[in-house]
Amino acid sequence: MNALAQFSTPAIDVTPEGSDYETVRRVIEMITLDYRDQPSLETIAAEIGQSPTQLQKLFTRWAGLSPKAFLQAVTIDHAKRLLGTEGLPLLETSYEVGLSGPGRLHDLFVTHEAMSPGEWKAKGGGLMIRYGFHPSPFGLALVMATDRGLSGLAFADEGREREALDDMTRRWPNATYVEDKAATEPYVGRVFDRSKWLCDRPLRVVLIGTDFQMRVWQSLLKIPYGKAVTYSDVANDIGQPSASRAVGAAVGANPISFVVPCHRAVAKNGALTGYHWGLTRKRAMLGWETGGA
DNA sequence: TTTAATTGTAGTC
DNA sequence: GACTACAATTAAA
Numbered sequence: 209m210n211a212l213a214q215f216s217t218p219a220i221d222v223t224p225e226g227s228d229y230e231t232v233r234r235v236i237e238m239i240t241l242d243y244r245d246q247p248s249l250e251t252i253a254a255e256i257g258q259s260p261t262q263l264q265k266l267f268t269r270w271a272g273l274s275p276k277a278f279l280q281a282v283t284i285d286h287a288k289r290l291l292g293t294e295g296l297p298l299l300e301t302s303y304e305v306g307l308s309g310p311g312r313l314h315d316l317f318v319t320h321e322a323m324s325p326g327e328w329k330a331k332g333g334g335l336m337i338r339y340g341f342h343p344s345p346f347g348l349a350l351v352m353a354t355d356r357g358l359s360g361l362a363f364a365d366e367g368r369e370r371e372a373l374d375d376m377t378r379r380w381p382n383a384t385y386v387e388d389k390a391a392t393e394p395y396v397g398r399v400f401d402r403s404k405w406l407c408d409r410p411l412r413v414v415l416i417g418t419d420f421q422m423r424v425w426q427s428l429l430k431i432p433y434g435k436a437v438t439y440s441d442v443a444n445d446i447g448q449p450s451a452s453r454a455v456g457a458a459v460g461a462n463p464i465s466f467v468v469p470c471h472r473a474v475a476k477n478g479a480l481t482g483y484h485w486g487l488t489r490k491r492a493m494l495g496w497e498t499g500g501a
Numbered sequence: 502t503t504t505a506a507t508t509g510t511a512g513t514c
Numbered sequence: 515g516a517c518t519a520c521a522a523t524t525a526a527a
Contacts, residue, residue, distance in 0.1 A: 420509060439523055443508095454508040456522045461510085475523065482522040490522085 229347045232270050237488050272499030281498040282491045287478035290436035319410040322422050340389035342396040351392035357412030360463045363485040424458040431472045438476045
């Protein structure tokens with residue numbers, strides 16, 4: 209229970225970046241939710257308690273786009289464009305990776321190892337997972353790592369750290385969890401700093417899930433930066449065209465969000481559908497990538 | 502816009 | 515094992 213108390217303490221201003229996202233999140237929420245009666249920047253600023261100019265600046269610094277441009281970047285039209293051009297690159301690319309091995313997957317150089325639940329249960333029963341909370345451009349990030357590589361990445365709103373932790377530990381109940389910020393910290397820098405994406409040393413991740421989920425995730429890893437695919441595209445890619453619904457479920461179960469670019473999967477009509485850690489965050493990621501590209 | 506068809510998971514019995 | 519509810523869907527009426 210002591211640990212609990214520690215988590216529930218709302219960390220108000222962990223870092224500048226952390227609180228920035230909180231502000232940005234609210235802005236995105238407002239302009240996307242009430243797109244019908246498009247609140248002006250002034251209205252939003254007033255609501256949040258900041259001056260319009262200040263807000264404008266903050267937002268642009270964060271996303272690389274003005275709020276207006278950002279809004280446009282997450283519209284259906286834009287998503288459609290990401291989908292449409294260049295035919296079907298996803299389907300062309302063949303798997304050059306077996307179950308495990310290095311690969312140039314999207315723009316992050318990632319090596320992934322697959323582990324089935326059975327394997328996990330047998331071998332991973334006593335496995336230790338180190339975790340830690342770190343600030344990220346999308347709020348507080350919960351990072352989990354085994355000695356073989358990154359195994360989980362989740363997000364938490366401020367004060368909700370406990371929820372995220374529960375959500376992740378529930379997936380692999382047999383593991384031992386130890387808080388160890390020092391061990392997880394390096395991953396954060398690597399993942400959220402785009403300048404470090406191209407690097408000679410691959411990022412090592414460990415995928416834990418069923419066979420089907422693994423195929424889905426590997427498929428997602430092939431989506432290039434700034435592109436998007438539909439759930440049925442993925443379903444096609446793994447050879448089960450009618451399983452789009454199941455693909456959705458598998459995508460949602462992805463334990464390493466962001467690294468596995470689940471935010472690049474959209475519905476067929478271009479709309480952004482659900483997201484485990486909040487639709488707003490999905491929009492934020494997509495917009496963020498658009499801005500930096 | 503509502504509806505029916507669909508598939509892999511996880512939980513229950 | 516079988517059965518059921520559920521999920522980031524989709525195509526069709």
